[in-house]
Amino acid sequence: MKAEIQKKAAGIRMFLFDVDGVMTAGGIQLGTGGLEFKTFHVQDGMGITLARLAGFRVGILTGRKSEVVERRAKELHVDVLVQGVFQKLPSYLEILESYRLEDAAVCYMGDDLLDLPILERVGLPAAPADARDEVRQAAVLVTKKKGGEGAVRELIECILRLQGKWEGVLQKCRAAQSPD
Numbered sequence: 001m002k003a004e005i006q007k008k009a010a011g012i013r014m015f016l017f018d019v020d021g022v023m024t025a026g027g028i029q030l031g032t033g034g035l036e037f038k039t040f041h042v043q044d045g046m047g048i049t050l051a052r053l054a055g056f057r058v059g060i061l062t063g064r065k066s067e068v069v070e071r072r073a074k075e076l077h078v079d080v081l082v083q084g085v086f087q088k089l090p091s092y093l094e095i096l097e098s099y100r101l102e103d104a105a106v107c108y109m110g111d112d113l114l115d116l117p118i119l120e121r122v123g124l125p126a127a128p129a130d131a132r133d134e135v136r137q138a139a140v141l142v143t144k145k146k147g148g149e150g151a152v153r154e155l156i157e158c159i160l161r162l163q164g165k166w167e168g169v170l171q172k173c174r175a176a177q178s179p180d
């Protein structure tokens with residue numbers, strides 16, 4: 001399994017993430033008047049910044065739609081944000097086309113059944129520890145961390161290390177160089 005991950009990780013150029021259950025633990029707090037709260041893990045956010053520092057494209061692809069996700073995406077300067085798509089595959093294919101990438105260049109992390117069509121195509125399908133059974137079975141890399149508890153960071157760090165980019169990223173962090 002490790003050799004398979006290493007081989008598939010080598011060609012990854014873009015990370016795509018589902019939100020609920022991946023970037024969050026899955027909880028959705030709803031208030032009146034359209035108020036919605038989600039909890040994001042700060043270390044996942046740093047992971048996304050590190051991925052961008054290392055030259056990866058990063059995108060968010062979620063079935064729900066909320067302003068908090070838009071805000072988080074802006075904070076993290078992600079390249080792509082697609083919200084409110086029940087069928088994720090057409091949006092995924094558009095992303096591939098606009099960035100001129102093949103399936104083999106994409107690592108996607110999802111936790112539920114709607115993520116399967118993408119997980120079954122990408123070069124490196126990944127899932128958090130608490131993803132649904134079918135999703136974990138479809139994933140080549142299942143993190144030890146659960147969604148919203150550092151799974152995103154663990155995945156990004158793993159790929160950066162496998163591509164030999166970790167030391168370079170650490171040096172950039174020490175130099176406090178902004179990704180922008």
Ligand SMILES: [Mg+2]
Nearest residue numbers: 018020021111
């Ligand atoms: Mg999800």
